[in-house]
Amino acid sequence: MKEHSDTQQLxxxxxxxxxxxxxxxxxxxxxxxxxxxxxxxxxxxxPKDKEQSFEVSVGTILTQxxxxxxxxxxxxxxxxxxxxxxxxxxxxxxxxxxxxxxxAGYFNQKAxxxxxxxxxxxxxxxxxxxxxxxxxxxxxxxxxxxxxHLPLFVVDAYTIRxxxxxxxxxxxxxxxxxxxxxxxxxxxxxxxxxxLLVELGKNVCTQRTPSCPVCPLEKACKxxxxxxxxxxx
DNA sequence: TCCCAGGGGCCGA
DNA sequence: TCGGCCCATGGG
Numbered sequence: 242m243k244e245h246s247d248t249q250q251l252x253x254x255x256x257x258x259x260x261x262x263x264x265x266x267x268x269x270x271x272x273x274x275x276x277x278x279x280x281x282x283x284x285x286x287x288p289k290d291k292e293q294s295f296e297v298s299v300g301t302i303l304t305q306x307x308x309x310x311x312x313x314x315x316x317x318x319x320x321x322x323x324x325x326x327x328x329x330x331x332x333x334x335x336x337x338x339x340x341x342x343x344x345a346g347y348f349n350q351k352a353x354x355x356x357x358x359x360x361x362x363x364x365x366x367x368x369x370x371x372x373x374x375x376x377x378x379x380x381x382x383x384x385x386x387x388x389x390h391l392p393l394f395v396v397d398a399y400t401i402r403x404x405x406x407x408x409x410x411x412x413x414x415x416x417x418x419x420x421x422x423x424x425x426x427x428x429x430x431x432x433x434x435x436x437l438l439v440e441l442g443k444n445v446c447t448q449r450t451p452s453c454p455v456c457p458l459e460k461a462c463k464x465x466x467x468x469x470x471x472x473x474x
Numbered sequence: 475t476c477c478c479a480g481g482g483g484c485c486g487a
Numbered sequence: 488t489c490g491g492c493c494c495a496t497g498g499g
Binding site (some may be wrong): 267300301302304305306307308309310311312346347350354374375376377378379380383395397398399435436438439442443447448449 | 477478479480481482483
């Protein structure tokens with residue numbers, strides 16, 4: 242019935258994005274051998290240890306409302322200073338940290354957020370993460386999904402924008418997350434789906450003038466709220 | 475020059 | 488609950 246077709250709708254969107262972009266290889270991690278931050282397409286075994294989980298968590302905080310490009314500079318800074326461990330970050334003065342993470346923007350706030358996370362010693366759970374200063378729904382779910390392999394779908398501004406333009410009824414964080422997680426299953430799916438939506442939102446379904454003619458979801462899209470120029474050009 | 479980015483806290487209605 | 492404002496660097 243309705244549920245069945247909706248499930249097919251999400252699956253079809255996922256498949257179209259996947260065949261268009263390919264596996265995204267999230268979450269990118271620093272490789273000690275190549276000394277580069279690398280994606281690992283199709284390999285969902287990362288992060289592999291506690292340090293990598295911590296690195297991903299740091300990245301989720303740094304990338305709040307910030308381009309990943311800027312976050313990478315900071316991660317290289319922190320790697321160079323050997324600060325990408327819970328203990329090292331915990332024992333680093335907030336002032337010094339703020340200077341190192343400057344390129345990621347909001348550096349004073351993010352320094353405080355990172356310190357709060359590094360000081361946290363309890364169990365990694367959604368409610369515990371949400372109780373920390375600086376960690377909201379998206380960051381908490383990102384940490385759970387990408388740092389700790391929990392099957393959770395992360396909703397972000399891109400996801401909300403894309404769902405709204407597609408013409409879906411679900412346009413809030415909770416409703417979108419609930420629908421995706423009811424109709425789809427699996428850590429790998431949630432990992433990949435969010436990453437694919439980010440890729441689409443970054444390069445095609447952009448804020449101002451989305452590139453509808455080259456969008457892999459063009460046929461299924463209602464283009465709600467999209468300007469006439471973007472629709473026809 | 476302006477806009478926006480892989481948000482979240484805080485405040486007033 | 489919800490909108491508005493603030494945080495800040497860097498690229499198009």
